[in-house]
Amino acid sequence: xxxxxxxxxxxxxxxxxxxxxxxxxxxxxxxxxxxxxxxxxxxxxxxxxxxxxxxxxxxxxxxxxxxxxxxxxxxxxxxxxxxxxxxxxxxxxxxxxxxxxxxxxxxxxxxxxxxxxxxxxxxxxxxxxxxxxxxxxxxxxxxxxxxxxxxxxxxxxxxxxxxxxxxxxxxxxxxxxxxxxxxxxxxxxxxxxxxxxxxxxxxxxxxxxxxxxxxxxxxxxxxxxxxxxxxxxxxxxxxxxxxxxxxxxxxxxxxxxxxxxxxxxxxxxxxxxxxxxxxxxxxxxxxxxxxxxxxxxxxxxxxxxxxxxxxxxxxxxxxxxxxxxxxxxxxxxxxxxxxxxxxxxxxxxxxxxxxxxxxxxxxxxxxxxxxxxxxxxxxxxxxxxxxxxxxxxxxxxxxxxxxxxxxxxxxxxxxxxxxxxxxxxxxxxxxxxxxxxxxxxxxxxxxxxxxxxxxxxxxxxxxxxxxxxxxxxxxxxxxxxxxxxxxxxxxxxxxxxxxxxxxxxxxxxxxxxxxxxxxxxxxxxxxxxxxxxxxxxxx
Numbered sequence: 001x002x003x004x005x006x007x008x009x010x011x012x013x014x015x016x017x018x019x020x021x022x023x024x025x026x027x028x029x030x031x032x033x034x035x036x037x038x039x040x041x042x043x044x045x046x047x048x049x050x051x052x053x054x055x056x057x058x059x060x061x062x063x064x065x066x067x068x069x070x071x072x073x074x075x076x077x078x079x080x081x082x083x084x085x086x087x088x089x090x091x092x093x094x095x096x097x098x099x100x101x102x103x104x105x106x107x108x109x110x111x112x113x114x115x116x117x118x119x120x121x122x123x124x125x126x127x128x129x130x131x132x133x134x135x136x137x138x139x140x141x142x143x144x145x146x147x148x149x150x151x152x153x154x155x156x157x158x159x160x161x162x163x164x165x166x167x168x169x170x171x172x173x174x175x176x177x178x179x180x181x182x183x184x185x186x187x188x189x190x191x192x193x194x195x196x197x198x199x200x201x202x203x204x205x206x207x208x209x210x211x212x213x214x215x216x217x218x219x220x221x222x223x224x225x226x227x228x229x230x231x232x233x234x235x236x237x238x239x240x241x242x243x244x245x246x247x248x249x250x251x252x253x254x255x256x257x258x259x260x261x262x263x264x265x266x267x268x269x270x271x272x273x274x275x276x277x278x279x280x281x282x283x284x285x286x287x288x289x290x291x292x293x294x295x296x297x298x299x300x301x302x303x304x305x306x307x308x309x310x311x312x313x314x315x316x317x318x319x320x321x322x323x324x325x326x327x328x329x330x331x332x333x334x335x336x337x338x339x340x341x342x343x344x345x346x347x348x349x350x351x352x353x354x355x356x357x358x359x360x361x362x363x364x365x366x367x368x369x370x371x372x373x374x375x376x377x378x379x380x381x382x383x384x385x386x387x388x389x390x391x392x393x394x395x396x397x398x399x400x401x402x403x404x405x406x407x408x409x410x411x412x413x414x415x416x417x418x419x420x421x422x423x424x425x426x427x428x429x430x431x432x433x434x435x436x437x438x439x440x441x442x443x444x445x446x447x448x449x450x451x452x453x454x455x456x457x458x459x460x461x462x463x464x465x466x467x468x469x470x471x472x473x474x475x476x477x478x479x480x481x482x483x484x485x486x487x488x489x490x491x492x493x494x495x496x497x498x499x500x501x502x503x504x505x506x507x508x509x510x511x512x513x514x515x516x517x518x519x520x521x522x523x524x525x526x527x528x529x530x531x532x533x534x535x536x537x538x539x
């Protein structure tokens with residue numbers, strides 16, 4: 001647990017996307033509904049349960065959304081460590097091991113590997129739902145193994161309410177129950193109880209979503225789907241290859257553990273451990289199915305392989321449990337573990353294997369370019385975007401419509417009085433569901449756009465297209481990624497470029513102001529002492 005907390009602090013950063021959740025939570029807590037812009041019912045989030053939970057302190061005390069999201073994320077990550085330990089102990093003990101110390105070694109192996117899982121630790125303090133989702137997946141498996149099938153169904157439903165990916169986990173668990181635990185013929189009671197547990201939450205939640213938003217699938221999924229399948233799979237395979245290269249130690253050990261368990265399952269002494277082996281195969285199956293799903297959707301643009309956060313804890317628990325089952329089975333066969341040197345050596349080698357894998361994982365977290373370095377770079381971008389949002393909040397009139405492609409920190413800090421149009425459609429229903437799917441910025445999950453609609457129907461007074469906050473030089477040209485989509489509106493005179501220098505530093509931000517409002521908007525923005533208007537050459 002201490003290692004997990006220290007590992008989390010290595011990354012300690014709130015991510016840009018978390019602020020989308022924060023804006024929804026703020027509007028919910030202050031009575032405007034579960035909306036991004038007041039009056040616009042668009043399901044532009046994919047983490048309902050997380051959003052509602054982090055809104056509670058704001059509703060009660062008028063503050064605390066960010067603080068509670070960070071604390072809860074870190075607590076859930078430590079909870080994953082504890083649950084990996086408990087679940088592994090239960091599985092190994094049920095396989096025939098009688099020694100408490102012997103069982104605990106495998107639980108500690110699972111806990112240690114979960115504590116150093118980089119993707120999980122990276123998003124513990126991010127303000128996002130990854131840790132809660134992972135905890136719910138492990139808790140579902142724990143409930144299934146301990147025969148609390150109704151509870152397992154409720155937990156699976158909560159997982160789906162935390163992330164839509166949870167539906168995949170729920171289906172895999174249902175399949176395992178239909179297949180039976182291996183120690184007896186499959187009975188209908190577990191399946192019925194589990195299904196009832198899922199439906200008791202999933203049905204009312206789905207009905208409410210249909211009535212409130214009018215769609216079965218969230219707008220976020222609609223906005224992120226519909227691209228070219230070949231490109232999507234290519235991006236997903238690259239995503240997995242990068243993740244696999246950084247986590248090759250854990251993946252190799254997991255493959256070895258699954259292979260040994262499969263071979264051991266053919267031996268006679270394994271018969272008594274069939275329920276335990278069934279639980280391990282469930283963990284492995286969820287990890288593999290989830291990995292294939294992430295590859296299919298094309299991965300994610302964020303650092304540290306966010307989408308893969310549940311996979312290392314699942315593999316760690318499954319591998320540690322598989323090792324314990326095999327050694328316990330062999331020891332039971334001989335009835336005398338103490339006098340068998342090979343088993344003594346195997347148990348004594350566990351700390352060395354654990355320490356080696358943990359050290360590798362921690363080094364990856366520190367040194368891999370896509371881990372802590374990129375997380376902290378993203379944190380700097382987010383801080384800059386938040387400052388720009390504060391600037392808009394202070395200087396723009398309530399009701400002003402703006403458009404942005406980085407729809408988190410700017411939107412939340414600008415405040416709910418500023419109407420924000422997400423040019424990539426995550427929180428805009430028209431763009432998300434009817435926009436063009438041509439992937440203008442070549443980033444997985446950001447493929448929807450419709451600039452004609454943005455400019456001519458939403459008519460934002462201000463457009464900002466940066467996702468990185470400040471530039472280091474005066475940015476007088478339209479961002480090349482949007483040149484074909486937005487430069488036209490600048491060149492035909494609908495919008496004019498306005499560049500501002502941050503507080504005398506060489507940090508710049510460019511905004512595009514609607515031409516008919518250029519003088520008053522420029523003057524309003526220039527009135528903030530933190531930002532100084534500097535015309536581009538020729539203006």
